[in-house]
Amino acid sequence: MSKNTDELFKNVIAHAKEYGFVFPSSEIYDGLSAVYDYGQFGAELKNNLKTYWWKSMVQLHDNIVGIDSAIFMHPKIWKASGHVDGFSDPMIDNKDSNKRYRADQLLEDRIAKLDEEGKTSEAEELQVEMDNALKAENLPRLRELIIEQNIKCPISGTANWTEVRQFNLMFSTQVGAIADESDTIYLRPETAQGIFVNYLNVQKSGRMKIPFGIAQIGKAFRNEVIARQFIIRMREFEQMEMQYFVRPGTQKEWFEKWKAARLKWHLALGTDAAKYRYHEHTKLAHYADAAYDIEFEFPFGFKEVEGIHSRTDFDLSQHQQFSGKKMQYFDPEIDPATDKPYGNYIPYVIETSIGLDRMFLLTMINAYEEEDLSTAEKQDSRTVLHLHPCLAPVKAAIFPLTKKDGLPEKAREIMDQLKLDFNLQYEEKDAIGKRYRRQDAIGTPFCITVDHQTLEDNTVTIRHRDSMQQERVAADELDKIIGDLVSWKNLLK
Ligand code: GAP
Numbered sequence: 001m002s003k004n005t006d007e008l009f010k011n012v013i014a015h016a017k018e019y020g021f022v023f024p025s026s027e028i029y030d031g032l033s034a035v036y037d038y039g040q041f042g043a044e045l046k047n048n049l050k051t052y053w054w055k056s057m058v059q060l061h062d063n064i065v066g067i068d069s070a071i072f073m074h075p076k077i078w079k080a081s082g083h084v085d086g087f088s089d090p091m092i093d094n095k096d097s098n099k100r101y102r103a104d105q106l107l108e109d110r111i112a113k114l115d116e117e118g119k120t121s122e123a124e125e126l127q128v129e130m131d132n133a134l135k136a137e138n139l140p141r142l143r144e145l146i147i148e149q150n151i152k153c154p155i156s157g158t159a160n161w162t163e164v165r166q167f168n169l170m171f172s173t174q175v176g177a178i179a180d181e182s183d184t185i186y187l188r189p190e191t192a193q194g195i196f197v198n199y200l201n202v203q204k205s206g207r208m209k210i211p212f213g214i215a216q217i218g219k220a221f222r223n224e225v226i227a228r229q230f231i232i233r234m235r236e237f238e239q240m241e242m243q244y245f246v247r248p249g250t251q252k253e254w255f256e257k258w259k260a261a262r263l264k265w266h267l268a269l270g271t272d273a274a275k276y277r278y279h280e281h282t283k284l285a286h287y288a289d290a291a292y293d294i295e296f297e298f299p300f301g302f303k304e305v306e307g308i309h310s311r312t313d314f315d316l317s318q319h320q321q322f323s324g325k326k327m328q329y330f331d332p333e334i335d336p337a338t339d340k341p342y343g344n345y346i347p348y349v350i351e352t353s354i355g356l357d358r359m360f361l362l363t364m365i366n367a368y369e370e371e372d373l374s375t376a377e378k379q380d381s382r383t384v385l386h387l388h389p390c391l392a393p394v395k396a397a398i399f400p401l402t403k404k405d406g407l408p409e410k411a412r413e414i415m416d417q418l419k420l421d422f423n424l425q426y427e428e429k430d431a432i433g434k435r436y437r438r439q440d441a442i443g444t445p446f447c448i449t450v451d452h453q454t455l456e457d458n459t460v461t462i463r464h465r466d467s468m469q470q471e472r473v474a475a476d477e478l479d480k481i482i483g484d485l486v487s488w489k490n491l492l493k
Contacts, residue, residue: 034227044393064213069194094153385443
């Protein structure tokens with residue numbers, strides 16, 4: 001990370017805390033590693049991101065519905081899904097510092113360094129070697145590569161490494177009063193399984209016909225060993241996932257459709273397309289036959305924000321086997337090849353899975369600007385969040401010019417009308433310029449000032465966040481002006 005991007009990232013983290021977006025969890029007890037809390041504006045922004053996703057995935061598709069399944073599920077689910085045996089990371093410890101690292105991450109950092117130094121062919125060679133070792137689950141080979149590359153622990157500075165071992169990422173706990181192995185349950189590491197085990201309930205109760213989708217937003221938990229980069233890698237995080245159930249043999253076509261549709265969703269927010277790229281998985285998860293990530297260029301490099309996975313019929317077949325319950329769907333449509341109904345089959349699944357917290361960070365970084373407003377006469381600057389108006393936590397702030405002459409009462413009266421439709425803030429403290437700056441810092445698209453003229457002709461000044469232009473408008477028009485700018489139609493059309 002160059003000094004500038006490093007500084008930008010640090011400034012965004014500091015801004016997120018100072019303005020009530022994200023706080024370290026349990027801060028008064030010195031924090032809890034890789035866990036964060038969302039503050040008053042962070043919670044609003046997060047809710048708006050959820051709404052954007054839910055509207056576009058669920059409400060705009062008549063064949064996709066949303067559910068909300070429990071975090072606790074029968075422990076056999078995780079055996080069937082392969083998470084008990086296969087959801088692990090290869091870890092290595094440094095014997096001198098007693099610090100634990102992800103073996104693949106150490107090698108990835110080394111590859112990035114080789115790339116930075118212009119040693120492209122060496123980087124590519126190492127990437128291939130590492131991918132092969134990961135695919136073959138050849139842990140001794142991963143260790144060999146770390147030794148060959150002379151990778152040292154950043155704390156102890158030595159290359160005194162242990163063997164590489166697999167470390168399961170699921171958190172477990174006990175139900176009931178008596179701790180007994182049969183009572184062990186897991187905190188879900190993905191929301192997807194809640195969809196799989198409910199797929200027939202939803203299909204039957206909703207009379208859904210293939211292809212159809214089930215979507216869900218919810219918490220997921222992973223015992224990440226390495227906490228990294230703020231809210232990028234957390235132990236408790238939120239996912240927005242959709243499973244699309246399709247006829248076997250059509251999965252490639254749907255995979256391509258969802259891959260394109262999901263990138264379009266990201267770009268509709270106005271983000272520079274050059275900041276996004278697809279990354280094809282070479283090491284596929286145990287359930288997938290194809291997988292792409294949508295990556296965003298964070299200040300510390302391109303990182304995965306969303307995964308599009310072709311999960312085959314793996315999960316449903318496993319649940320059929322482990323539960324002993326039929327997971328088949330009866331397809332009454334006529335197969336032109338046989339002139340008979342397609343009949344009973346276990347559907348294939350295309351999954352789109354986006355990390356809400358990563359999307360949140362991406363949005364903050366994209367929006368953040370330290371703007372120099374200096375003129376020949378005076379130095380000036382502001383920090384502004386150019387958030388898409390639909391995502392802005394506060395849609396408009398209402399300021400009485402002064403605290404007297406009936407202006408606060410008039411401002412409150414205008415606010416009472418508008419607050420039924422929009423999230424607003426009322427502020428009367430400090431000079432107007434200072435109040436503008438505070439709203440710029442949280443990304444409020446409009447500031448509305450009520451002054452003495454308002455009492456005479458019911459007009460107000462409205463100031464636009466990005467252009468900082470002000471205009472005088474009738475108070476009765478505010479509803480339409482704000483409504484037009486923050487309407488979800490602008491994003492969803
Ligand atoms: N159901 C598929 C699944 O869970 P994944 O690629 O492991 O796939 C999906 O996770 C998304 O969840 C990722 O693209 C990422 O945005 C987010 N995610 C995964 N682990 C995370 C973590 N520890 N902290 C924050 N977000 C995470």
